[in-house]
Amino acid sequence: MKIVFLGTPDFAVESLEALEAAGHEIALVISQEDKAKGRKAIVEKTPVKLAAERLGLPVQSVHRLRTDEDCIRRIREIAPDFIVVSAFGQILPKEVLDIPRFGAINIHASLLPKYRGASPIQQAVLDGEKESGITTMLMAEGLDTGDILLQEKLPLDRKETADSLFQKLAELSKTCIVKTLEGFSKGEIHPVAQEDEKASLTGIIKKRDGFINWNREASYIERMVRAYTPWPNAVSILPNGKTFKIWQADAVNKPDEEMLSLGKIQRGDIEHFLGDNFKEEYIPTDGAGGLFCSKNKQKLFFSTGKSFLEITELQVEGKKRMATSDFLRGYSGKAE
Structure with missing residues (x-):
């Protein structure tokens, strides 16, 4: 099969390599x-x-495919059997979707119609889903609205992060896209319309999305830590005004040991950090937002809207990632 492949991040590299290894002719690779x-x-x-260059494939960068007449003309001249899209980051215009002989196929990292859009992996972790998967679909003009061709499911681990799920789904996408092209071209796979009433949409994640609202319950914040690893990370402010990232944490009902108070997040620090994005809802209320440690200074906790978040690994601004015990040995509770 002659293919034009469109993709941008690491996630798409796995599919590109799988198609090349399966013997398909990759006539052109397009990336942002x-x-x-x-x-x-x-x-x-x-x-x-980078992957296309390493494989010796023709590759072209585009700013905006929709308005790049030269690139569209090049695709048309190639006359591919398939266009394959994986995390390209742009919606393809109808004139491009209509070019390939069999169709334009998208590889999406969710079980559609759930989690259409830009951040299905992070949202699955944030929502505490028990499973995720890969969907291949015939592309339509809408956002991830096309008919489903193939779905493969994957169970999520209890401590799944966006990073670990990203890698698992990228690996799963390799077999899915190869199966899809073979089965669809032979008439063995038939398109199935999505149930639009069951659809949900995910948006583009911004850096500010990682700022923690301590009025939320601990279980949600713990999922937030995993959903935003490795970017933008779950971020907050210490009582001494320093910002920090949380890399690992657990939700606990109530610490077993006696706790020592290390202070509370200050309103002024939150307002300063968020700037124009400040909302009153981020100001901790009813005991939330308090920092505590165990009496032996080995464990670190933040009070939340419900229960406590035990932080086991963190990174204070300007410093390396560290275990809680190392942090507590050097924490004075005062701004440096």
Whole structure:
């Protein structure tokens, strides 16, 4: 099969490599533009572009496919059997969807129609789902609204993070897309319309989404820690004004040992950190937002709207990730 592949992040690399290994002709790889990253604003190629170059495949970067007439013309000249899309990051116009002989197929990291949109992996973890999976579908003009071709399910671990689920689903996507192209081209897989009434939508995650509202219950915040690992991380402020990320935590009803108070998050620090994104709902009430440690200074807790969050690994601004015991040895409770 002759394929034009569109993808951008690491997730899409697995499918690209699987299609190439299966003997399909990858006539063109299209990825989003290279972007400047980090404090030094170093321009980096996308993971898909790097993979295409490593595999010796023709690759093209686009800013906005919908308005890139040269790129669309190139796809039309190739006359592919399939267009395969995996986390490309743009909605394809109808004139592109109509080009391939068999159709444009999208690889989506959820069991559609649940979790359409940009962040299905994070949302599945945040909602405490017991399973997720990969869906391949015929692309339509809407956002992840096309007919389903194949679905493969995957159980979630109790401590699943977005990062671990990302890797598992990327691996699962390899077999799914190869099976889909073979079965659909032979007429063995038939499109099934999505049940729109069961659909849910996920949005683009922003850095501010990781800021913790301590009025939420501990179980939700614990899922938030896992859903936003490795980015944007669950973030909050210590009573001394320092910001910190939580890498690992557990929800506990009430600490067994006697606790020592280390203070409470200050309203002014929250307002300063959130700036224009500040909302009154982030101000801890009714005992929430208090920092405590065990009497032996080995365990760290935050009070929440319901129960406590025990933090086992964290990272204070300007420092490396550390275990709670290491943090408590150096924590004075005062701004440095």
